[in-house]
Amino acid sequence: MRAVVYDGPFKVSVKQVQQPKIQHPNDVIVKVTSTAICGSDLHMYEGRTAATPGIVFGHENMGVIQEVGAGVSKLKVGDRVVMPFNVGCGHCQNCEEQKSAFCTEVNPGFAGGAYGYVAMGPYMGGQAQFLRVPFADFNALKLPPGREHESDFVLLADIFPTGWHGVSLSGFQPGESIVVFGGGPVGLMAAYSAVLRGASEVYVVDRIKERLDKAKSIGAIPINFDDGDAVEQIIRRRKGKEVDRAVDAVGYQAVEKGGNTEKPNAVLESLVRVVRPTGGVGIPGLYVPSDPGAPDEAAKKGHLMFPFGKFFEKGLTMGTGQCNVKKYNRYLRDMIISGRAKPSFVVSHEIKLDEAPVAYEKFDKRVEGYTKVVIHPND
The missing domain is CATH 3.90.180.10 (Medium-chain alcohol dehydrogenases, catalytic domain)
Structure with a gap:
């Protein structure tokens, strides 16, 4: 064959x-x-x-x-x-x-x-x-x-259940606000799942126009991180309020503004910043125990810097893993x-x-x- x-x-x-x-x-x-x-x-x-x-x-x-x-x-x-x-x-x-x-x-x-x-x-x-x-x-x-x-x-x-799973991992309840980092297929499915499940507001963070246009077509609010810090954009739109839940649909190949520089923990840091105290994050985005193409020696071993102190202070919950x-x-x-x-x-x-x-x-x-x-x- x-x-x-x-x-x-x-x-x-x-x-x-x-x-x-x-x-x-x-x-x-x-x-x-x-x-x-x-x-x-x-x-x-x-x-x-x-x-x-x-x-x-x-x-x-x-x-x-x-x-x-x-x-x-x-x-x-x-x-x-x-x-x-x-x-x-x-x-x-x-x-x-x-x-x-x-x-x-x-x-x-x-x-x-x-x-x-x-x-x-x-x-x-x-x-x-x-x-x-x-x-x-x-x-x-x-x-x-x-x-x-x-x-x-x-x-x-894969992607429809995985998007649904990412929303579930975050602890989402109908009526809550949620942001999805990554407007690829899984991210769009997470945003769509949140819409289907009765989210009050759904944000999608990406930098690629076609993805952001798709997000807008299902009623989500597109956030282009090339236009400035995504967390600041969202909190500004919400008049100083954080969101209830967040989903990482990017994983270990996250990039900084411009899309040319990898920063494996970029989304992880944003999750902690953007979610309200006692809110939750779901991480269906792929992270690996070893990455030969990582930008630093720690990340090559799957060791990423994570703001655990702030995560603890805010009393956040986290769910991870494949769907x-x-x-x-x-x-x-x-x-x-x-x-x-x-x-x-x-x-x-x-x-x-x-x-x-x-x-x-x-x-x-x-x-x-x-x-x-x-x-x-x-x-």
Whole structure:
């Protein structure tokens, strides 16, 4: 089959690779109809991880089941399904407690597994024509047949639940104000989730016009940090008041004004400054235990300066970690079906598999409106 393969920093290509087969009775094989490029893929694409050439990318996957293992009981050939990016076994303690992002069985020695991602287990990615899904009864969420809501449903694999999760991590309650740092796909989904959940005000901080325009289109208030300190802009707009909650949808590659200088703790510092005493922050943005491309020696080891004294003084709470997609995806699916949610507003480009290398380059450079790319590998 054909698949998007990592060749080295800033280079991917479409190559012929071995088509996946049933390896365990609980597996299914899915013919991929849609798969998305994620900002997390760019960490590998840019050489900022330990990813080695040959890995097949793609952790945001959906399609139609082509083959089922003998042990699969809830699924059948022809079912349309979407898979959480995190692979879970369904029966370890964390999976049983709805913490499937931290499954302790699928990736020994590491809490959690995922498709097509470095250090996240032996699971080939889905930016390919076919995908093997392990523990399929647990991991595959059934969808209505056909192609309706295709670009909405594919976002259930990661960014829609992750945005929702970021808001939940902050301790958000309906009627509160919230700021989201980062207007990429996850940040926009966090802002959209806050709107859906009844926020009184939603701010989105970024510097890229297309992202800020998208934020404004859903009723959020765009804040361009190139125009001045984002925290000061927000507090000034609120006549001296801080916000109730904040979400970090940026992670360890945060940048300063102008976008040319990385400052890994920039958003972390802003979170503490912008949230009112006893408020909360949610951090779904990716932070890593080691970063060879970091601007200083401490950050290379995953050690970041954090204003803990002020955090303590204000009595803030913090939630972090990858999204437990299965905790949310069934309900978000039903919101899409009912017409209550349409997350595909973030999708800027839908492409064929051969166009993936160019799409990676443009998405990485944040040019030509590339905000979220969906690949259709079998079109």
